[in-house]
Every structure is written in structure tokens, then in C-alpha cells.
Amino acid sequence: MNVKQGSVTFLKVVVFLVGIAVFALCIYWMPVLTIKDLKAHPGGDYTLYPLLVCAYGVCITFSIALFQVYKLLTYIGRDNAFSELALTSLKRIKKCAFTAIFFLLLMIISLKVISAINEDDAAGPISICLMGILATCIITAIVDVLQKPLKHFLDEKLV
Numbered sequence: 297m298n299v300k301q302g303s304v305t306f307l308k309v310v311v312f313l314v315g316i317a318v319f320a321l322c323i324y325w326m327p328v329l330t331i332k333d334l335k336a337h338p339g340g341d342y343t344l345y346p347l348l349v350c351a352y353g354v355c356i357t358f359s360i361a362l363f364q365v366y367k368l369l370t371y372i373g374r375d376n377a378f379s380e381l382a383l384t385s386l387k388r389i390k391k392c393a394f395t396a397i398f399f400l401l402l403m404i405i406s407l408k409v410i411s412a413i414n415e416d417d418a419a420g421p422i423s424i425c426l427m428g429i430l431a432t433c434i435i436t437a438i439v440d441v442l443q444k445p446l447k448h449f450l451d452e453k454l455v
Contacts, residue, residue: 304373308366315362322355343410350403354396354428361392378449386443393436400425400432 326348333344368385371377404425411418 301373304369308369308373311362311366311369315359315366318355318359318362322352326351326355343413346406347403347410350399350406353399354403357392357396357399361389361396364388364392378446378453380450383443383446383450386439386446390436390439390443393432393439396432397429397436400429 330344330348364385368382368389371379371382371385376382404422407418407421407425410416
């Protein structure tokens, strides 16, 4: 196994482990935290549901993006890094990033509405959402930087 294959395999393992962590978050931790919150606020507090929808939306979108990264690493491992398939994976990763930003913005709006209703301060959760948006924007910029030369290369190859 050469160095390139070792690096690709290592990155695939990392992506797989991150995927397992996201799956565990969606399947175990979010329902447990929801049940604890519902027990703490009996009487039908429905303000948690928009936040859960946004959180699950971000997790599902992130999982799809991780799968596309795994596919992209597979293409790189098979020496198909400069292919139409790799370009398609990069486009899907970028769409997933924009969708995650959309869900995070919805979460910020929900937090602002909930904090106005409950007269709480939602600065902490909103700042975490803003950091998530910043990180997603950085990832989108990196994907865009990778996508442009690849598209240019494929356009020249076809001509």
C-alpha cells in the first residue's frame, strides 16, 4: 500500500467514524435530551419541535455530505479524481452545505421567536448556530475552490 492509498484509507475511516457519531447523535442523544426537556417542562411546551426539525435537518444534510465525501475519496483512490463523477460529488457537497446553512438560519429564527415568547436570552445557542454557519461557509468556499479548476480541466479535456 503506497502513501496515497494509506492517506485515502485513513480519511475514509475518519469520515466513517464521524458518520457513526452523527448517527449516534440522531438516534440516541437528541431523543434523550428531548425526553429530559419534556419532563422538565410538563404541560405541552411545543417550542422544542421547530428546533428538533432544524437539528435533524442539519444532521441528515451533514450525513449526505459525508457520504459524498466518502464517494469522492473512493474516486481519488481509484485515480478518478479528475472525472465528471468527482465534479458531481463536489456539487452535491456544496448543495448540502447551503441546505445546512438554511436549516441553521431557521434554527436562529426559531430561537429568536422562542426567546421572545419565553423572555429568555438565546445568545449562547444563537452564537453556536452562527459558528456552524461560519464553518459551513468555509467548507463551501474550499469546495468551490476545488470545483473550479476541476471543471476547467474537464472543459478543456472535452474540447
